[in-house]
Amino acid sequence: MKLLKYNHLNVLIISVIVFLFSCQKREQNKMEVTKEITAVINEIERVEPPNWFVGFKDTSLQLLVKEENIGDAIPSISYQGVTIEKVHKARSNNYLFIDLKIDESTEVGEFNIDFTFADSTKKTHTYELKSRDKKSDDFIGFNSSDAIYLITPDRFANGDDSNNINTALKETDIDRSDNYKRHGGDIQGIINHIDYISDLGFTTVWPTPVLLNDMAESSYHGYAITDYYKVDSRFGNLSEYKELAYKLREKDMKLIMDQVANHCGIGHWWMEDLPFGDWLNNQKNYEDNIDNWNNETNIGSNHRRTTNQDIYVSKADLKGNNEGWFTPAMPDLNQRNPFLAKYIIQNSIWWIETLGLGGIRQDTYPYPDKNFMSDWAGAIMHEYPNFSIVGEEWSYNPLIVGYWQRGANNRDGYESNLKSPMDFPMQKAIVEGINEEEEWDKGLIKLYEGLANDFHYASPKDVFVFLDNHDKTRVFTELWEDTSKVKMGLSYMLTLPRIPQIYYGTEILMNDSANPGDHGLIRSDFPGGFKDDAVNAFTGEGLNEYQKDMQSFITKILNYRKDSKAIHDGKTIHFAPFMGTYFLFRTKGDETVVNIINKNIEPITIDLKRFEEVGLEGKTLKNIITGDTFIWGNEIHLSEKGSVLLTTKI
The missing domain is CATH 2.60.40.10 (Immunoglobulins)
Incomplete structure (x- = not known):
């Protein structure tokens, strides 16, 4: 009987314990559910x-x-x-x-x-x-001491196969046989080859945009941004973007970010629910015709960029440039909306701080509202007085290009706050001048007069010069696949009072000769950047003798240029072309760099007395490319067509 009572007591005690435990468990479960609900409630999109x-x-x-x-x-x-x-x-x-x-x-x-x-x-x-990470004054932008390497990331190198495809995005396929599909290049691919870029002599890297482009097709180029704060997962992630900037700084190099203030991609997240009725230009027309928005006639653009300066411009034409859409797939942002204006300015500053940038390249500079662009650049330069911004003005008229540079004496009083416009006029002058063969001096005069136009620029050495880029025919194609012409063009560009940019692959004579000007072909894959490539330009494996020679040529000039005060900031003197030759001198202190462009096919001797004002008589000069020395005397013998680069630094 006592045993029975004891057993009943045990059962009772156990039952109470189980009951209490179950109550506690239910309370814990309730708390967990409450936490989950709270987490959902607290989440802001x-x-x-x-x-x-x-x-x-x-x-x-x-x-x-x-x-x-x-x-x-x-x-x-x-x-x-x-x-x-x-x-x-x-x-x-x-x-x-x-x-x-x-x-x-x-x-x-x-x-x-x-x-x-x-x-x-x-x-x-x-x-x-x-x-x-650092004070505003310590953000140092690019300048005339730099040489910039422009890269289309999707086509440069695939450093991480695992990010090639994201099935959550609209364009999921990789197809290297199609020039308008994604090929798989990424941020890690650039990181992996920083040493190659540095060894060539470049000091700055400019990748085309790597932010999210969730578009149905042709999303590889990056200029149809669908999220201004998110790296496209097919290029990598924010950590890798930061690593790229950090690794470049370790090499004393800079990173330029390509930004787009004029337009976004039609797949941008806000296109499903626009904040205001004037967030976009031409917005009502878009919203009224959203189901049939694929016709160029709907977008209202005339692309007449000169309307920004034209003193006779009609309001209709000005509106067509500033408010028309770039394409039906790229909605035109209305920077006159103060909230959007603030959004764009803050976005630029956020990226400068987050990446520790050494510069911004702003796409389609003359298309947005020009007063906003002044405010945008002004806000950045106010915060970072030593920073640099380059703006794309695709005009071959130096009057137009000069208008956009800060300090310009513009008739309308406009101040852009933009340090560096892009030198499309010089690009054209170099290509046309070097290609002219029937009248040699006439061709060289185009180079001479192109540089003589510098009187118009507020600061010539801050103008951004190039021979080709991601939008233009490859320079090797434009110069008729003549390596001596390419060397002339490159040597001239790299000794000008300018900030020079070279497009990836120029160093190995990449071309688009099969279809000149085709954007997909211009942005071809860099050999060696992808698995199973038969040629590897990074190591030199499979390159022909002309490609290796061009790599060597660029490497020698750029690595000399790194420490050349005469090229960075020297006095410039040039002499009008004579007898198929053009002489350019850059001098600072005891350093003089001489660039002789010779278009004569047959050997020629040039009398040097014409250049006595430069003060080189009796001095020993070294050939930057060959290492040979030469005493500046009465004459110089030029044995072949091409470029001769001499320096007093022995």
């Missing part, structure tokens, strides 16, 4: 910029918040030094724009932004303020 930094001259920050019915919410922040100045609702109730002030004394850290709705429900977003 987008807050951009995704983070910010303390210590800017401009203490303002405007957050774009995207979340369903967020327009019904009231935001609040409780963090020392951060104040909500104003809250703006949009046309779409799924947006809020919040103006913040971040005091100079604000400490780095995380804080919550609470959004309270009319029914007292809340959503919370945690925002971070980060410290800056």
Whole structure:
């Protein structure tokens, strides 16, 4: 009987324990469910910029918040030094724009932004303020001491096969046989070959855009951005982008970011729900015809870039350039909308800080609202006074190009704040001048007069010069696949008072001769950048003698140029072409660099007395390419067509 009672007691005790445990378990499960629900409730779809930094001259920050019915919410922040100045609702109730002030004394850290709705429900977003890696004055941009290597990342090198395809994106296939499909090149591919680029003598790398381009086709080029804060996963991720910038800095090199303020891609996330009725140019026409938006006649563009300077311009023509869409697949952004303007400026500054950039290249510079572009460049240069921006103005008229450079004496008083316009006029002059064979001096005069136009530029040495790029026919093709002509063009460009850029593959004579000007062909794969390539330009395996010679030629000039104060910042003297030759001198201190371009097929002797004002008589000069020495006397014998580069630095 006692044993029975004892057993009943045990059972009772065990039952109570089980009951209590089950209650505790249910409570834990309830708490876990509550946490999951809270996590869902607290999630905000987008807050951009995704983070910010303390210590800017401009203490303002405007957050774009995207979340369903967020327009019904009231935001609040409780963090020392951060104040909500104003809250703006949009046309779409799924947006809020919040103006913040971040005091100079604000400490780095995380804080919550609470959004309270009319029914007292809340959503919370945690925002971070980060410290800056360096001061504004320490962001040093590219300049005339640099040589820039332009890369189309998809076509340069595939460093990571695992990121080739993302099935969540619209374009998923890789097809190297199709020049308009993705080929698989990525950020890691550039990182893997920094030593190659550095050994050639380049100091700066400019990749075309690597941000997300979630487009149905031809997304490889990067200029139809669909998320301004996200790296395209097929190129890699933000960590790899940061690593590229870091690895370049380790080599004392710089990274230029290619940005696009004029347009986005039709697949951009905001195209499904535009914040305002004027977020885009020509927006009403687009929204009224959205189901049939594939006709060039709908977009309202005339591409008349001279409307920005034309004193007789009609309003209709000016609107057609500034407000027309670039293509039906690239919506034209309306920078006159103050929220979009702020968004673009902040995005540029965010990337400068995040990557530690050495410069920005701005695409299609004369297409957006020019007053905004002045504000955009001005905001950046105010924050980073030693930074550099280059703007693409595809015009062969130096009057037009010069208009866009800061300090220009423009009739309308316009100040662009842009340090470096692109020198399309010089590119054309070099190609046409070197190709002219019937009248040699006439051709060389195009080079001579192209440089003589420098009187128009506010700062010639800050103008950005090139022979070809990702949009133009390869220079080897344009110069009739004549290596001596390519050497003339390159040597001239690299000794000008300019910032020079060379397109990847020029060093191995890549061409688009099969279909000159075809963009897909211009952006062909760099040999050796992809598995199973029969030729490897990085190692020299499989290159022919002409390709190896051109690699060597560029390497010798660029590596000399790195330390040449005369080329970076020297006085320039040139003499009008004579007897099929053109002499250019760059001098600083005791260094003089002489570039002789000779178009004579037969040997010729030139009297040097004509150049006595340069003061080289009796001095010993070394040939930068061959290493041979030469005493500057009464005459020089030129044995073959081409370029002769001499220096007083022995």
